[in-house]
Amino acid sequence: MKRDRQTAILRMIKDEEIGTQEELAERLRAAGYSVTQATVSRDIRELFLTKVTIGGGRQKYTVMREHGPNMEEKYTRVLREGLEEIVAAQNIVVLKTGVGMAMAVAAAVDAFPIDQIVGSVAGDDTILVVTHSAEEAQIVKKKLEEILS
DSSP: OHHHHHHHHHHHHHHSOOOSHHHHHHHHHHTTOOOOHHHHHHHHHHTTEEEEEOGGGOEEEEEOSOOSTTHHHHHHHHHHHHEEEEEEETTEEEEEESTTOHHHHHHHHHHSOOTTEEEEEEOSSEEEEEESSHHHHHHHHHHHHHHHO
16 A cells, blocks of 8 residues: 555656645545555655755655765755754754755755654744654754754
8 A cells, every 4th residue: 555655656746746745645635545644744755755946936746866875965965055943842853944945854854864863744944853852852953963064
């Protein structure tokens, strides 16, 4: 079922201009898949999808073409270009990005092997990174700051 759903996602983003998780979830439901926002978010990460800007300032999902060893450098560049602020608040690390950059920055964060991260949720310009404890949130904040330096 997961493989079928992810194959459908790849087909949909190739054939249509889908710019949000909500649009993608709607298309999947219309195609007969029972999905939640969390499922769609997980699929986006697992499929290495990112957004690209198209005409009129709109964005659409596409597949990142590379998954090799040079990706760490590219993810680091995405973090450096898109991440504006890192704040730890209890067991959550709040990442502020430029407008429309949160999904790309979240994909970059997810690509780094940071064991303390339980999961993340990205909006348009804000990402919530969840950890088990306030101490782990501080560790994640420090690791992200180290990646940026």
